[in-house]
Amino acid sequence: MKNGNGLTSSTTLYRASPAHLAGCLSTAGPAAPTCTCARTQATGPPKRSTWPGCAPCCFTSDNTAGAAPEIIAAVAAAASGQAPPYGTDSWTLSARRRFCEIFDRDVDLLPVSTGSAANALSLAALTPPWGSVLCHRDSHINNDECGAPEFFTGGAKLIALGGENAKIDADELQAAVHRKVGDVHSVQPSVLSLTQATETGAVYTPAEIGHLACIAKHAGLRVHMDGARLANAVAALGCHPAELTWRAGVDMLSFGAIKNGSITADAIVVFERSVTTELSFRAKRAGQLAAKMRFAAAQLDAYLADDLWLRNAWHANAMTARLEEGLKSIPGTRLAGTPEANILFCRLPQQVIDGLLDQGYDFYHGRWEPGVVRFVTSFATTTHDVDELVHAVRRLTAAAIEESRSKRARTQRSASGRRSEVACMGPVR
Numbered sequence: 001m002k003n004g005n006g007l008t009s010s011t012t013l014y015r016a017s018p019a020h021l022a023g024c025l026s027t028a029g030p031a032a033p034t035c036t037c038a039r040t041q042a043t044g045p046p047k048r049s050t051w052p053g054c055a056p057c058c059f060t061s062d063n064t065a066g067a068a069p070e071i072i073a074a075v076a077a078a079a080s081g082q083a084p085p086y087g088t089d090s091w092t093l094s095a096r097r098r099f100c101e102i103f104d105r106d107v108d109l110l111p112v113s114t115g116s117a118a119n120a121l122s123l124a125a126l127t128p129p130w131g132s133v134l135c136h137r138d139s140h141i142n143n144d145e146c147g148a149p150e151f152f153t154g155g156a157k158l159i160a161l162g163g164e165n166a167k168i169d170a171d172e173l174q175a176a177v178h179r180k181v182g183d184v185h186s187v188q189p190s191v192l193s194l195t196q197a198t199e200t201g202a203v204y205t206p207a208e209i210g211h212l213a214c215i216a217k218h219a220g221l222r223v224h225m226d227g228a229r230l231a232n233a234v235a236a237l238g239c240h241p242a243e244l245t246w247r248a249g250v251d252m253l254s255f256g257a258i259k260n261g262s263i264t265a266d267a268i269v270v271f272e273r274s275v276t277t278e279l280s281f282r283a284k285r286a287g288q289l290a291a292k293m294r295f296a297a298a299q300l301d302a303y304l305a306d307d308l309w310l311r312n313a314w315h316a317n318a319m320t321a322r323l324e325e326g327l328k329s330i331p332g333t334r335l336a337g338t339p340e341a342n343i344l345f346c347r348l349p350q351q352v353i354d355g356l357l358d359q360g361y362d363f364y365h366g367r368w369e370p371g372v373v374r375f376v377t378s379f380a381t382t383t384h385d386v387d388e389l390v391h392a393v394r395r396l397t398a399a400a401i402e403e404s405r406s407k408r409a410r411t412q413r414s415a416s417g418r419r420s421e422v423a424c425m426g427p428v429r
Contacts, residue, residue: 070303087111092294096109099255132187137160173215190221197340200343230244231312231313234313252272253270261309265297316381
């Protein structure tokens with residue numbers, strides 16, 4: 001299919017076969033899959049750390065996964081011979097063409113080395129130093145980028161808004177875009193930043209993005225999207241990437257690839273091309289104009305080829321769905337909502353959390369409310385990895401329940417014994 005720029009659009013959204021889906025979600029099989037990794041062969045379980053080389057124990061983040069073989073092969077191919085520097089090479093040109101095909105329009109592309117760089121530089125190009133960026137209070141830019149957006153914008157302020165599932169509440173946004181507009185004593189609302197998928201694993205629909213973007217645009221704000229897990233959102237919704245971005249009102253996209261198979265390459269995708277020149281100079285000043293950009297571009301080119309990005313994301317999502325199916329049947333395990341992408345939050349007894357850590361499992365805990373944990377799956381997570389975790393939670397939960405019953409029984413026996421003693425002593429005079 002030809003798009004408006006004469007480029008051939010080859011993107012087809014990845015759809016798994018019913019058999020594949022059933023295999024990923026089914027929890028049937030051996031009662032307790034056995035692991036032959038180093039931690040189970042040791043004389044004692046490791047304390048709160050993963051044994052070297054024992055990757056299946058890690059559900060901390062999709063950043064812990066390695067690289068997709070297709071991307072490694074692309075980097076190796078780019079290493080042969082010579083090529084022009086600073087993004088004037090054929091790999092960067094090819095990657096840009098693929099992005100134009102993926103989004104069905106002409107875009108500008110800047111490969112960068114981290115997601116934080118993509119977010120900070122994007123916001124700097126969109127926001128004046130006296131401006132403000134409206135974002136969710138749980139967003140990565142608000143919590144996990146060490147002030148990089150404020151630094152690169154030269155002092156712009158982040159305004160944190162609320163909303164369920166880390167999605168910005170439309171009513172709060174409506175109020176925020178008009179707050180102190182024109183007041184020289186206050187920062188001016190300048191940019192709306194949305195995260196797709198959100199930090200809780202929820203996914204904005206095209207309609208939700210369009211509604212929020214419409215509120216922002218009517219007030220004169222630009223719209224940025226932190227798409228660190230955009231692939232997971234596209235795979236979850238089964239819609240065209242354009243529907244979640246520029247067609248819904250997004251001006252600039254931080255496009256994530258590192259969490260989903262690339263090695264050192266994320267990207268800034270520019271839909272509002274009037275800011276491209278400023279972005280280019282800011283990228284150079286920030287040390288993000290790579291001399292050998294072909295190695296980053298080769299990763300992005302391979303990432304988009306043959307729908308690798310969507311296949312990887314769909315698999316990661318399916319592993320979280322499988323984990324959800326396994327955990328929700330275990331007494332004492334309470335899921336926090338329904339995961340839509342590849343992130344799952346749940347509440348576990350502290351004894352179960354400690355037991356998992358002692359067995360070498362890695363995951364985030366203790367950052368939210370007591371007992372709340374986060375599990376994240378990736379394109380490299382296997383069904384065996386998921387089933388091992390589910391069985392570990394099941395065993396530890398059963399042991400915790402049995403210990404609790406034993407304690408109650410001992411307490412009841414002790415209380416009964418004291419009552420018998422008192423009865424035998426007779427009335428006290």
